[in-house]
Amino acid sequence: MLEEQNVIPLYRQLMEQIEEKIRQGVYRPGEQLMTEIEMSKAFGVSIITVRKALKELVEKGLVERQQGKGTFVAKKKFSKNLSQTLNFTQMCHLAGVTPGGKMLENTLIFPDKKLAAKMGISQQDRVIYIKRLRFANDRPIAIEENYFSLSYAKLLEQNFDNNSLYDFLDKEYHIRIAYTKKKIEICRANKEEAKLLHVMEEEPLLLITSMAYTEDDRLCYRGKQLFDGENFALYV
The missing domain is CATH 1.10.10.10 (Winged helix-like DNA-binding domain superfamily/Winged helix DNA-binding domain)
Incomplete structure (x- = not known):
């Protein structure tokens, strides 16, 4: 009392x-x-x-x-500082949570017209497509898709369930991401996305598309991340 x-x-x-x-x-x-x-x-x-x-x-x-x-x-929100070049694993460690992942796809695809133009390649040039569901403390936080040129063919041999793509690129190709260009939008969860993120269909999601570049200004990959806005915040 x-x-x-x-x-x-x-x-x-x-x-x-x-x-x-x-x-x-x-x-x-x-x-x-x-x-x-x-x-x-x-x-x-x-x-x-x-x-x-x-x-x-x-x-x-x-x-x-x-x-x-x-x-x-209130649920504790996972946050991303857009002014820093941090990968998902690093963000989790800074937030004091345990990162995790489940690889959904790791294959070769033909890019559509928009993706080919962004990557500076032909639509007849296949690209490596990696799709993962990312977790923070075992809670699904994001759906992550990355597109690489065939010069990174070793990626196809790897399982990235709980492994960092950035660490693999550094170890195998001696490449570090120097900076990224990002675009942020709001979209609606489709049936598959809603199931993966444990949200309702048509619920608003944060969509971040990015172009990641190396220290010598070469494009490393094009990325796409879908975040559950209920549990995620962006700040600069």
């Missing part, structure tokens, strides 16, 4: 108690909290006090109010 005689306002006492339970993991990300009425009865305070406490928690990014559904503990 809260202490009415305490110099700390009741709403702040309530806010701090909820915040502490979130920090301790008693209330887990995505978990629904008690309703305002239930919370009012449980802590012996008014609805106004409860709403003020929840408002503070929303502003701190610890809880989320969903219209018609209730109040939920």
Whole structure:
């Protein structure tokens, strides 16, 4: 129960108690909290006090109010700093989460007109196509597709479930990505993408297309990443 005689306002006492339970993991990300009425009865305070406490928690990014559904503990978002040239594995390590992956395809394809133009090749020139589902702490975060020229043929012999493409390029070809050019868009999840990312079909996704270049300004690959916007944030 809260202490009415305490110099700390009741709403702040309530806010701090909820915040502490979130920090301790008693209330887990995505978990629904008690309703305002239930919370009012449980802590012996008014609805106004409860709403003020929840408002503070929303502003701190610890809880989320969903219209018609209730109040939920905010999910920790995985983030990408666009001002840095970091691969997925490096981003995970910086965020303190464990990276993972499942290779869905590693094959040769003929590029469409747009891809061929971007890569400066003919549509008759086959390219290496690698598609992976990427995880952070075993949670599906992104669908990643990369296109390489046949000069990187050794990629076809590899399994990149939990291995870094960047590390392989560095080790086998002595290539490091110096910079990338990115384009960011919003798209809608199709049936396959929704199934892989555990989201609803037609749910908004963040689409990042990129061109990665080596230190001598040569194109290394063209990439495409689809992120679940609910669990991912971009910043610069």
